[in-house]
Amino acid sequence: MFHSTDHLWSPLLRVLPSALILLLIYFGITFLRSISASRIRLLHSAKPASLIPDGSLTLVDLVKNAVPALVGPESGFRSVWWLPGGNAQTIYCSLGDFSQVDPIVYERKLLCVPDGGTLALDITPPFSAQPLEVGEPVVLVTHGLTGGSHESYVRAALTALASPEAPRFRAVVLNSRGCNGAPVTSPKLYHAGTTDDIRNAVLWICHTFPRSSIFGLGFSLGANALTKYVGEEGPECPISAIVSLANVWDFARGSPHIERGTWMNRFVYDFVLGGALQALLGKHRRIFYEDPASPLPSALLDEFLPRKNVRLREYDSAITPRLYGFEDAMDYYSAISSCRVVERIAIPCLAINAGDDPIVTVDNIPVCQILQSPWVIQAITGGGGHMGWFEPSTGGGRTFERWYVKPTAQFLLAIRELGLAARPRPRITEDAARGMRLQEGRPDIGFREVEEEAVVSSGTGESKLFSGW
Structure with missing residues (x-):
């Protein structure tokens, strides 16, 4: 006897149209988000700074001509489909497994500074693998909250900027006091506006690389500190240009x-x-x-x-x-807050924030000050979260990559290739009693190298939960 099975399928047939509608809505929202996320807004002064004496190349011209990740047919951030929205991008930045991605080998230098504290500088490529070359460009890197040179977002950038295969810069990562194995030798840690430790690190760089141009790259809280330092230094800033990523600003x-x-x-x-x-x-x-x-x-x-x-x-x-x-x-x-010193910035500064950053709202961005500053260009992506910016990979056997690496490398390399005039440098004096080198006029800024060196491999271990913001 034949038994009809229509009664078994009928509930599914009733639900199926609704499921298809929900599926179409989901993919529609994802598609619209991808379009929005790909767009980039650029904020800058109507009278941008001229980078060469004859005035034929402004800061805006340089970005339009040499940073295709921000301007032109190749521009835009397009999220991987499985990380839709700022929260997903942000959380994956901390919870994702990056242990086998972008391994970096550092050489660590410990500096004793005048207040009794100790700084840990991680250098890549290590001097042991690539001896110092006169005039080689240096990039100083400042990390996010409780982070360090081991963070995946730092390693991603340095793979493009300072890998042994294509060493474009010597990178010096300033590990904040107490972070990433940096010893605490005085009753002081660091905060989001600490700039004197940046001065200590810059003084060491000026001494170690006396003929090198110095560049800067800051992430999140480190971006705020680096930007604040540049504004405080004004026209006397020793750094030639910086990239400020996910800066909190205000x-x-x-x-x-x-x-x-x-x-x-x-x-x-x-x-x-x-x-x-x-x-x-x-x-x-x-x-x-x-x-x-x-x-x-x-x-x-x-x-x-x-x-x-x-x-x-x-x-x-x-x-x-x-x-x-x-x-x-x-x-x-x-x-x-670095928003307080935007008008004093006197070197090229590229700032990049995500419009869907759940930690740093776009309302934090000091739009009015940026529009008045000839030296600052602010890029705002539609998506990317806080320090995420995960997009589909364009090669190399990976499924994804970090989008911000492209505009960062393009901008810093373009500035480097210009060969701008040498920046002012702090004068260094000797304090024989303490065995320290000090900044002239600033006895609170200085360093003494501690006779303890280490080779640090980052990429084989993982950060603590949610570290590095």
Whole structure:
């Protein structure tokens, strides 16, 4: 006897049209997002700076002619299909497995600085593999929150800029105090506006590479510190040009966005950022307990370090003001923001932010100041998240690559090829009593190389959860 199976299929047939509609809506939204994400907005002054004396090449001309990732038929960021939206791009930056991607070998130099602290500089290619060449260009790199030279986003850029196969620059990564194995030898860590440690590193570079042009590359909080340093130095800046990636720009404006923004901001990112800083302090707690000069009372450490679920402002209210001499969190946010010094920047600066960055809203970008600055060009991509910018790979056996590497390398190489006039350099004096080299007029800026060198391989290990922001 034949038994009809129509009754078995009928529920599926009723659901199928709705499922197809939802599927079409999903792919439609993904397609529209990809179109939006591919677009790039450029903000710059109507009177950009001239890069050569006769005025025939402006900063905007250089970007249009030499940075095809930003301008022209090859421009635009197009996300991989499986990371739609800023949150997915941002989270994958921290949770993805990059252990076999972009391995970099560094040579580490430890510098003792005048306040008793120690800086860890990671150099690639190592001098042991590629001896120093007179006049070789150097790029100083500053990383994100609690990050270091090991971060995947740093390694991706340096693979293009400083790999042994195509050494275009000698890279010097400044690992902030306490980060990535940098020892803490004074009761002081670092904050998002720390610029004196950049000065210490620049002084070492000027001494070690006396005839080299210096360039800069900053990521996230490191981008803010580097940009702030360039603005503070003004016309006397020793650096020839910088790229500022995912710069926070305005912490006073950005703090409410973290605290009261989207669900992810309030219940994920706020705790991740605060927890990362708390963990860094906890890792180096011993010196803050034992050093008589510690600005953090033991009672405060006893109460704060065991706390669970620490928000960013909690750390910046309880710890940061005492550690660095600010009145409160808002005084700190206002003082450290690089948006305050945009008008003083006097070297080529390319800034790149993502329009869907969940950490740094586009409202943080100081549009008015940038439009008045002849030296700053701000690019805003439609997508990319915070320090993600994962796009389909164009070769090399990979499934994806980091888009920002292209405009970064194109811009810095174009500036290098121009052969701009030498920048002013700080004068170096000797302090025989301490065995230090100091910056003339700034006894608080200087260095002494510590007789301990190490070869550091990055790419075989992984960062801590959500580190590097």
